[in-house]
Amino acid sequence: MWGWDLGFIGMTIGAFLVLWLLVKGVERFER
Amino acid sequence: MGSAGAGWLQFALLVAALAACYVPLGNYIARVFTSEKDWAIERGFYKLIGIDRTADQKWSVYLRSILAFSFVSVLFLYGLQRVQHYLPYSEGLPGVTPDTAWNTAASFVTNTNWQNYAGESTMGYVSQMTGLVVQQFLSAAVGLSVAIAMIRGFVRSRTDKLGNFWVDVTRCTVRLLIPIAIVGGLILIAGGAIENFHSYQTVTTLSGAHQTIPGGPVGSSEIIKNLGNNGGGWFNTNAAHPFENPNPFTDWFIIFTLLLIPFATPRAFGKMVKDNRQGYALVAVMVIIWAAAVGGISFFEAHTGTGGAATVLAHHAAEGTEVRFGTPACSLFAASTTVTSTGAVNCFHDSLTPFGGGIALFDIALGEIAPGGIGAGMYGILILAVVTVFVAGLMVGRTPEYVGKKIRPVEMKYAALYFLSLPVIILTAAGLSIGTHIGQRSIFNPGPHGLTEIVYAFASEANNNGSAFAGLGTSATWYQILGGFVMLFGRFVPEIMALGLAGSLARQQPVPASAGTLDTRTPLFVGMVVGVVLVLVGLTYFPALALGPFAEGLH
Numbered sequence: 001m002w003g004w005d006l007g008f009i010g011m012t013i014g015a016f017l018v019l020w021l022l023v024k025g026v027e028r029f030e031r
Numbered sequence: 032m033g034s035a036g037a038g039w040l041q042f043a044l045l046v047a048a049l050a051a052c053y054v055p056l057g058n059y060i061a062r063v064f065t066s067e068k069d070w071a072i073e074r075g076f077y078k079l080i081g082i083d084r085t086a087d088q089k090w091s092v093y094l095r096s097i098l099a100f101s102f103v104s105v106l107f108l109y110g111l112q113r114v115q116h117y118l119p120y121s122e123g124l125p126g127v128t129p130d131t132a133w134n135t136a137a138s139f140v141t142n143t144n145w146q147n148y149a150g151e152s153t154m155g156y157v158s159q160m161t162g163l164v165v166q167q168f169l170s171a172a173v174g175l176s177v178a179i180a181m182i183r184g185f186v187r188s189r190t191d192k193l194g195n196f197w198v199d200v201t202r203c204t205v206r207l208l209i210p211i212a213i214v215g216g217l218i219l220i221a222g223g224a225i226e227n228f229h230s231y232q233t234v235t236t237l238s239g240a241h242q243t244i245p246g247g248p249v250g251s252s253e254i255i256k257n258l259g260n261n262g263g264g265w266f267n268t269n270a271a272h273p274f275e276n277p278n279p280f281t282d283w284f285i286i287f288t289l290l291l292i293p294f295a296t297p298r299a300f301g302k303m304v305k306d307n308r309q310g311y312a313l314v315a316v317m318v319i320i321w322a323a324a325v326g327g328i329s330f331f332e333a334h335t336g337t338g339g340a341a342t343v344l345a346h347h348a349a350e351g352t353e354v355r356f357g358t359p360a361c362s363l364f365a366a367s368t369t370v371t372s373t374g375a376v377n378c379f380h381d382s383l384t385p386f387g388g389g390i391a392l393f394d395i396a397l398g399e400i401a402p403g404g405i406g407a408g409m410y411g412i413l414i415l416a417v418v419t420v421f422v423a424g425l426m427v428g429r430t431p432e433y434v435g436k437k438i439r440p441v442e443m444k445y446a447a448l449y450f451l452s453l454p455v456i457i458l459t460a461a462g463l464s465i466g467t468h469i470g471q472r473s474i475f476n477p478g479p480h481g482l483t484e485i486v487y488a489f490a491s492e493a494n495n496n497g498s499a500f501a502g503l504g505t506s507a508t509w510y511q512i513l514g515g516f517v518m519l520f521g522r523f524v525p526e527i528m529a530l531g532l533a534g535s536l537a538r539q540q541p542v543p544a545s546a547g548t549l550d551t552r553t554p555l556f557v558g559m560v561v562g563v564v565l566v567l568v569g570l571t572y573f574p575a576l577a578l579g580p581f582a583e584g585l586h
Contacts, residue, residue, distance in 0.1 A: 030534075
């Protein structure tokens with residue numbers, strides 16, 4: 001079960017990291 | 032009075048009640064977000080979390096605040112569900128399984144409230160109250176905050192600041208959602224919704240069988256479920272459960288509350304841009320689409336020609352309908368819950384007639400802009416208005432302008448990315464599920480209806496609606512994980528584009544209206560926006576609609 005928990009926490013970090021990078025990409029596009 | 036007459040009377044009363052609230056509530060929403068004064072409780076909260084309330088944020092900082100807040104919320108909600116068996120009032124229920132806990136955390140933080148679980152047999156009282164219901168307030172407040180930041184893009188000029196997210200989300204919760212939820216919750220409880228902390232009772236029925244009667248503080252959760260366009264029911268059958276929605280009055284009141292804030296937000300827009308007629312134009316678009324959805328679903332659910340012998344004998348499409356409310360109330364509820372991002376149900380959407388269900392799917396595919404989810408509907412329709420003035424500008428060779436701001440290529444890129452993001456997410460996820468063995472294993476209905484169920488599931492998740500067709504095993508790990516990602520990206524990618532567009536508009540200098548400016552306050556513009564909505568969504572989803580509900584209905 002702990003493996004699943006770590007996996008889902010990792011997926012959450014991954015999803016928000018993608019979104020964070022998307023914001024960064026859009027900022028770069030603006031400049 | 033027949034049930035059809037009662038249904039139309041309910042619709043007329045809804046229109047009257049919403050029209051009466053439009054000006055006062057819209058003005059109040061505008062005042063909440065433009066007032067210079069903080070309430071004492073707000074000042075205390077800012078001090079507690081170390082926020083400088085006077086510090087305005089650039090669009091990207093505003094957005095990063097939303098992402099950070101939502102990231103922490105997902106992790107907190109996930110952890111809370113996993114350890115619920117250690118919490119009081121858990122009714123002996125075990126911790127929620129990891130895949131369901133993650134899907135549910137993503138679902139409630141994104142205002143979707145897609146539920147791959149049955150509330151009464153999965154969630155304890157504390158998990159629901161301190162986790163799910165709290166997110167029903169906060170996710171709604173986040174949505175409205177984004178809409179307000181977008182409106183500031185039109186109001187402000189020569190700045191890259193759109194406001195302070197922490198101030199907006201606090202004010203929305205404290206000044207708007209909580210006061211209405213207290214009054215509305217008391218009305219629901221007075222109307223018969225249960226409110227207790229009783230343990231589940233096991234009783235012996237007249238036939239000698241045993242039945243477990245659940246309890247819970249349902250009335251106080253039911254109000255924010257609808258007011259915040261969340262939709263996640265305390266019980267598995269949602270608003271078809273008699274403890275959650277006891278009678279026709281509460282049914283009407285629930286529909287009223289889920290439409291209340293989204294329909295009043297255009298007034299706040301008009302007030303903030305100092306031109307109330309702009310708000311009237313947008314609310315007219317919303318009303319036209321909502322009324323057409325109500326009329327369309329009502330027609331097909333009452334029409335006995337396409338439903339087979341059972342429908343003919345019952346004089347309407349009775350399967351899956353809660354008999355306490357009848358088909359007209361089911362149609363009104365289904366249309367209202369799918370044009371907003373609510374997703375609460377009082378009947379079984381999988382049992383709607385093919386064309387009735389197709390309209391519900393089309394409503395969701397519209398991006399829920401009529402009137403849409405709390406805040407999400409407002410920024411969605413503002414982007415549609417931007418697209419409309421761009422199309423109009425192309426036709427007559429003028430530089431498009433909207434509410435004193437030029438719509439240049441950079442703004443159109445944001446608008447195009449906004450609209451492309453959702454179909455890409457929905458159709459990719461649906462295609463992966465149809466085209467892989469792991470996805471196919473959970474499809475229980477082959478043929479057009481099965482296709483509709485899959486497309487509906489991902490459209491509902493990506494647009495943060497949360498209602499579902501049944502017949503698809505979405506509790507399988509594939510759908511739990513894929514659905515979680517669809518909800519997160521379906522919520523935040525469009526918000527990134529909306530706030531990027533708002534930032535771009537805020538940096539502009541306002542353009543005074545001239546003889547060449549398209550008047551966006553006229554019936555002509557209202558008709559153009561409706562046309563653009565239908566063409567954009569119709570073309571994007573036509574193949575899926577043709578192979579799903581149309582094929583099933585014409586078979």
